Amino acid sequence: EPEVTQTPSHQVTQMGQEVILRCVPISNHLYFYWYRQILGQKVEFLVSFYNNEISEKSEIFDDQFSVERPDGSNFTLKIRSTKLEDSAMYFCASTGGRSYNEQFFGPGTRLTVL
Amino acid sequence: RKEVEQDPGPFNVPEGATVAFNCTYSNSASQSFFWYRQDCRKEPKLLMSVYSSGNEDGRFTAQLNRASQYISLLIRDSKLSDSATYLCVVNMDNAGNMLTFGGGTRLMVKP
Numbered sequence: 001e002p003e004v005t006q007t008p009s010h011q012v013t014q015m016g017q018e019v020i021l022r023c024v025p026i027s028n029h030l031y032f033y034w035y036r037q038i039l040g041q042k043v044e045f046l047v048s049f050y051n052n053e054i055s056e057k058s059e060i061f062d063d064q065f066s067v068e069r070p071d072g073s074n075f076t077l078k079i080r081s082t083k084l085e086d087s088a089m090y091f092c093a094s095t096g097g098r099s100y101n102e103q104f105f106g107p108g109t110r111l112t113v114l
Numbered sequence: 115r116k117e118v119e120q121d122p123g124p125f126n127v128p129e130g131a132t133v134a135f136n137c138t139y140s141n142s143a144s145q146s147f148f149w150y151r152q153d154c155r156k157e158p159k160l161l162m163s164v165y166s167s168g169n170e171d172g173r174f175t176a177q178l179n180r181a182s183q184y185i186s187l188l189i190r191d192s193k194l195s196d197s198a199t200y201l202c203v204v205n206m207d208n209a210g211n212m213l214t215f216g217g218g219t220r221l222m223v224k225p
Binding site: 031033035041042043044045048055056058089091095101102103104105106107108110 | 146148155156157158159160163201205207211212213214215216217218
């Protein structure tokens, strides 16, 4: 069964550094998303992406965040200058095809900012 | 503020029990509803979509009451492997297909 994959599984970085989180959505999907979950809290929407542009973004997704689909398979989230409060689990999701509404999540990248 | 509210639990039940979870959502214009399951430190996994007519998948039954803005999940004949956090999830804004998650209800099934 096709799956969303994410790399790395765990990223440790120093405050102020840039990080890029990578995702490979399910191959025939057209809509891509990033969510985050701070430990012990709800899953929160960050951004949705379709047809090479952002469809919607939340208040969390400020100028420090950007997304890109650099090629036909990868979907990336960049955080330019990480803060301590960016420490969280970041999940990529995708949807498309017959089940347009059903989003399938990758295993996540645990980001730790020191 | 657009919210999805759930009882955090935990619900501690014996194997074989029937357990029900409830969820309320604030935006009456919401269009799509889901139950996801999340194991500790893992990704949310889609359990089932919730339709207005109600739907069943094996031991799991989901109901939607649009008038009361209320969603439920019933699990029959609980298994040890059902132990997880159950997330009520609503698409309140079809434009960007953004999902709004509840905080989850934790279920512990004991032998």
